[in-house]
Amino acid sequence: MASLNPLGSNLDLRKAKHLIRRATFKFTKEQLDTFVGMSATNAVNSLTTAAANTLAEPYDPLPIESPDGYWTLSTELPNSLDGQARKRAQVTAWWWHNAMQQTTLKHKLSFFLHTCFPVGKDDGVGAPTYFYDHINFLDFYAFGNLKTIAKKITLDNGMLDYLDNTQNNKNNPNENYAREYLELHTILKGKQIGPNNYTNYTELDIQQAAKVFSGFKKLADRSMIDPDTNIPMGYINIDQHDTSDKTFSSAFGNQIIIGRDTELGAFEELDDFVEMVFAQPETAKAYCRKLYRYFVKSDWTEEIETDIIEPLAQILIANEYEILPVVTTLLSSEHFYDADDSDATDNIIGSIIKSPLQILSEVCAMFELEYPDPSTNALLYYRNFFHNFIHNRYFPASGIEFYNPDSVAGYPAYYQEPGFDRNWFSSNTLIGRYKLIESLIEGKNTITSGDIYAQLDTVAFVKNKIANASDPNLLISEIADLLYPESIDTDRTNYFKSFLVDEGFPDYYWTGVWSQYLNTNEDVTVRTRLNALIIAMVNAAEFQLM
Structure with missing residues (x-):
């Protein structure tokens, strides 16, 4: 049971x-x-x-002659900033670096909220500061309240732009946000049981919800601050709000939300609507x-x-x-x-295919990748390592546009049946996944070309983390125990051992090579063989699972 x-x-x-x-x-x-x-x-x-984020806010090291610096503090209108796409990518670089500094649920839950309330940073969210505010919002509520999030997300400037609610007026209703709010963000459809009736709500409910949301607008200058989060928010234009009563279907008990004609009243309508949706089991x-x-x-x-x-x-x-x-x-x-x-081996452990984000993060954390420090070398981190390699090359090649899903529903791995996480794997994404570890070891972008200004040291990893490095069987077993959900058998150990010990040679060949390295610090041979081993073990099927 x-x-x-x-x-x-x-x-x-x-x-x-x-x-x-x-x-x-x-x-x-x-x-x-x-x-x-x-x-x-x-x-x-x-x-x-x-703890508080290591990086308080993203930084733009460009242009080199006069960096834009901490652009999120700019008093300019967000859409007037230079390098809009670059700055949105810098927000994701800022977020990922912070996620790599703490072993905490916060960042996993923040990304979970992104899958529940997806926006596309390059596909409708607007200026980069709106996207920065949106990510800050998800981080703020990572340990928070889903109902509160579902209320406040309506005033998120990025969401208001992304799903067009800023264009939703009483005389020209736009139902995009209302539809996705019910279909994707909260209660979901359920099975269709009749024309325009999806069990959990109907087309009538979408129309009435759009009236509740009418008049909620993006505030371009970010001058209105949410007192709970201290994050910029949108506003209500009461002249464009539908002040009539909103009558919902039997899916919501035919509830009527009384229309109001004041700014406070519009917020009360929003509260009533969210409470109604969240009252449904x-x-x-x-x-x-x-x-x-x-x-x-x-x-x-x-x-x-x-x-x-x-x-x-x-x-x-x-x-x-x-x-x-x-x-x-x-x-x-x-x-x-x-x-x-x-049967403790049949269901859960090792049952999920890792996302490209998980692959990247695990490799960098476990092998202690030395990438440029954004606090002291912002240009190499934000531009060369993250933007040029991780954001523009690795993520697209491995099947994810980071914080930019290809539809309003989010990433197929989290919603599209029957494949779900198996959607991370395809003939188009394998090379990107498999080239990551090769690139990090070589310090070169092997997906396309160019220096990534970061390099993974396999010799230091083995020397510092593996207790029995001189025994090839124990060395492989210990690495496998770190990398894989389950232990590997003798056949797999022997396969991986072939990268350390040539066929026909005894195990003590590796023992001698390792001993010589420890005595002389000459690492050419051990590095060549360990690089090949780690590439093979990271690209093995076992590492793709968690």
Whole structure:
């Protein structure tokens, strides 16, 4: 029976790896060592705190002669800033660097919120400062309240632009935001049961919701600040707000939201609407299914729906849509560790294909990639390493436009059945995934060309992280235990050993080579062989899973 009971045993290496991969982007040996032996509950709770961001805000090192610098503080109108696309990319570089500095749930949940309330940074969100405000908003509420987010997202300048609500007026209604709010952001459709009737709402409800949202506008100069978040927000133009009563369908109990004709009244209408949507049990279930797909697995049985999804939805409702009680319950549970049935290897661990973001983050964290420090070498970090290589080459080649999904529904891996996370893999994305580790080891962009100004040191990794580096079998086993969800067998060990020891040579060949390196510090031979080994192990099928 699927169970949300807390895991009774302490975390072993296998379960600790599983938790850190699923809950964070920063996956390190040191964090593994910390978590092994801890209870799941204590380990998960330790991930629910986060210090202030290492980088307070993004920086533009261009133009070189006179950098734009901390452009988010500019008093110019956002759409007048130079290098708009470049600056939007710098926001993602800022976000990723901060995610790589802390082992915390915050950044995983912030990105989860992006999958729930997607915007495209280069496809409609507007000026880069609006996108920066949007990402700040998601970060602020990463440990927060889903209902609050669903209210305040309506006043997010980036969202107002992206889904056209800034054009939604009482005499010229625009239903884009209202439609996606119900279909994608909150309650979801359900099965269509009749013309214009999707079980959870109808076309009439979209029309009435658009009236509730009418008059909410982007504020171009970012001069209105949300008192709760201290983040710029949009405003209500009451002259363009539909002040009539809004009558919803039987899906919402034929509820009537009384129209108001003041700015305060328009906000009260918005509150009434959101409360109505979140009073429906299906809204809580929709979020819990998304959380399950994001953290656990893309498909599940009726048993999981009954024993996991529905109880999580009740926890969400009981906690007024606070996200942490649900997530901590799920990540601490027997079910999450596949410990609620007789076969602990058949369901959860290793069941998700890693996203390109997860691949990048794990490799950089585990191997302690030395990339340019944005605080001291902003040009090399923002322009050369992140923008030119990670943002413009690696991410597109591996199947993701970072923070720029190709539709309003977001990334197919999080919503498109039946493939879900299998959508990360295709004939078009394999080369990008497999070229990443090669590029990082060579310090060159092998996807196209050019210096990336960062280099992964395989010799230092093995010397500092692997206890039994002189024994090729133990060396491979220890690396596999760090990189893979499950241990590997003798056949796989022997395959990987071929990168260290030529066919026909005894194991002690590698022992001698490693010993010579330790005695002389001459690393040409060990580096050549370790580079080949790490490329093979990272590009192996086992590493693509978590």
